[in-house]
Amino acid sequence: MFLRSLNMNIYKNSSSLFVVCFRTKTSQSELENHKSKLMSKGLPKRTPIDGVKNIILVSSGKGGVGKSTTSVNLALAFKHVDETKRIGILDSDVFGPSVPLLMNLKDYPTVDDKNMMVPLRNYGIKCMSMGFLIESESPVLWRGLMVMQALQKLMREVKWGDIDYLIVDTPPGTGDTHLSLVQNLPITGALLVTTPQIAALQVTRRGASMFKKLSVPVIGIVENMSSTICPNCSTEIKLFGSETAKFAKEINCEILERIPLESCISVYNDKGTPIVVAEPDHFISNSYKKLARNIITFIENNRSEK
Numbered sequence: 001m002f003l004r005s006l007n008m009n010i011y012k013n014s015s016s017l018f019v020v021c022f023r024t025k026t027s028q029s030e031l032e033n034h035k036s037k038l039m040s041k042g043l044p045k046r047t048p049i050d051g052v053k054n055i056i057l058v059s060s061g062k063g064g065v066g067k068s069t070t071s072v073n074l075a076l077a078f079k080h081v082d083e084t085k086r087i088g089i090l091d092s093d094v095f096g097p098s099v100p101l102l103m104n105l106k107d108y109p110t111v112d113d114k115n116m117m118v119p120l121r122n123y124g125i126k127c128m129s130m131g132f133l134i135e136s137e138s139p140v141l142w143r144g145l146m147v148m149q150a151l152q153k154l155m156r157e158v159k160w161g162d163i164d165y166l167i168v169d170t171p172p173g174t175g176d177t178h179l180s181l182v183q184n185l186p187i188t189g190a191l192l193v194t195t196p197q198i199a200a201l202q203v204t205r206r207g208a209s210m211f212k213k214l215s216v217p218v219i220g221i222v223e224n225m226s227s228t229i230c231p232n233c234s235t236e237i238k239l240f241g242s243e244t245a246k247f248a249k250e251i252n253c254e255i256l257e258r259i260p261l262e263s264c265i266s267v268y269n270d271k272g273t274p275i276v277v278a279e280p281d282h283f284i285s286n287s288y289k290k291l292a293r294n295i296i297t298f299i300e301n302n303r304s305e306k
Contacts (some may be wrong), residue, residue, distance in 0.1 A: 035223065045106065046186045052088070052163045054188040054299060057181065060205025063172040064261070066224035067193040068098035069269060070288075071169035074191075074295075075125050076276040077288035078165050081296070085164040088119065090154060091129030093128075093171040094147050095140050100131035104272025108132060112283070116159040123277050128158050144176055151180055173203070174210045182214045188299055189219040192253070196223060196240040201247045208251045219298050220256035222291065223246055228261040257291045259284060 049055070056075070060067040068091075075087045078100065091099035100106060103125065111119040111130050119126040124197065130150060142150070160166065171177050176278040182185065190211045204221075211218050223244045227236045248255050259265075268278045276285045 002199070004011050007296070033098075046184060047049055048186055049160060049163075049166070051161050052166045054164065055166045055168060055185055055192040056188055056295065057168045057170055057178075057216070058193060059170050059178065059190050059207050060172050060193040060200075061207050062194075062200050063096070065172075065193055065195045066265075067071050067172070068093075068102060068169050069265060069274070070191070070193050070259075071220050072099065072102045072226065072274050073276045074292060075165070075167045075290040076123060077285070077292040078167075078296075080276065080280060080285075086126075086211045087124070087126075088126040088160055088163045088166045090158075090166055090167070090168045090175055091127070092151060092154060092168055093129065094130045094142070094177070095125040095171065097129045097131030099127055099129045099169060101272060102269055102274060105129075105132065112159055112259075114159075116157055116270070118159050119151075119182050123274075126160060126163065127286055128154060128160075130154065133231075138196050148176060148180055151177060154185060155181070177245055178207075178210065179214075182211075182216055184282075189214045189217040191219050191222060191256075193222045193224060193242065194247075195225045195240065196242060196244045198241070198243055201243055204226050205247070205251060208253065217298075217302060218253055219295055220254045223255055226258035244296075246258045246263055256294045257287050259287055 006078050006129055056069040056074075058067055071089060075089050078087045089099055091097045103119045103120075103122050105127055107120060109120055109128065110173070111117055117128065119128045120132060121127065130140070168181065170181070190207075192204055192207060194200045208218055223242065225240060226244070227238045229236055244255060244258075260282060264279075264282075265275055265284065268275045271278075275282055276288050279285055
């Protein structure tokens with residue numbers, strides 16, 4: 001089939017066997033035929049999670065930009081905006097789960113009579129994470145297939161019950177996890193989290209491009225560490241530049257919130273009491289509430305247009 005476009009030479013010595021492949025020119029008709037066969041197989045059917053109305057992916061190009069902090073505080077902000085709403089957090093970062101620490105949850109989930117895992121709960125939010133299923137200090141030494149199987153369990157073998165907004169905290173980058181989530185679940189929208197550095201924005205651009213190609217609406221951008229306030233003179237200092245506005249314009253996306261660099265955010269994270277819980281009237285907590293309202297408006301507008 002497609003391997004016929006490869007010439008293969010085999011070299012052998014006393015200790016090793018080498019297979020060297022040389023790609024030869026493939027005709028356009030062969031490429032189109034191969035593409036048609038692949039496309040005819042179709043993508044996996046996007047099947048909803050029972051009881052879940054809206055799935056929001058929180059994504060970042062790089063690690064360390066505050067994505068998990070955004071996910072957790074956004075979930076809590078939804079609850080503050082409307083206490084009747086039922087909120088869940090799915091931590092899909094198999095290798096580096098952060099939700100257990102941020103939400104102060106450590107127990108193993110129970111399993112119901114249908115062998116479905118029951119999410120842990122704190123601050124009125126249901127949570128599921130690979131971090132609940134492994135020892136906190138144990139490394140996850142898995143290859144791709146095992147990671148995808150674990151993700152499948154987190155997607156399909158959790159009894160969420162009725163959820164209005166499920167926040168999915170994704171791993172950094174644009175890899176198999178994102179592709180699997182988008183191909184298997186009906187995603188309401190994706191939220192891009194970045195910092196103002198050009199290096200972070202460049203990778204965020206790839207994420208925006210990925211979601212566009214996969215027909216996932218991009219809700220907007222959250223700029224973390226946008227600035228800090230001098231404790232002596234109260235001057236706003238943009239530590240990492242101010243390129244995000246230009247970037248947002250280039251990808252035709254709105255900056256929904258700018259969250260400053262504040263030490264209290266990290267302190268509360270380490271204690272497992274996110275700032276929206278610890279200081280609900282703090283100006284940063286109010287920023288997360290505003291973000292939640294903007295996302296609700298986005299979802300309602302999108303729904304009315306369909």
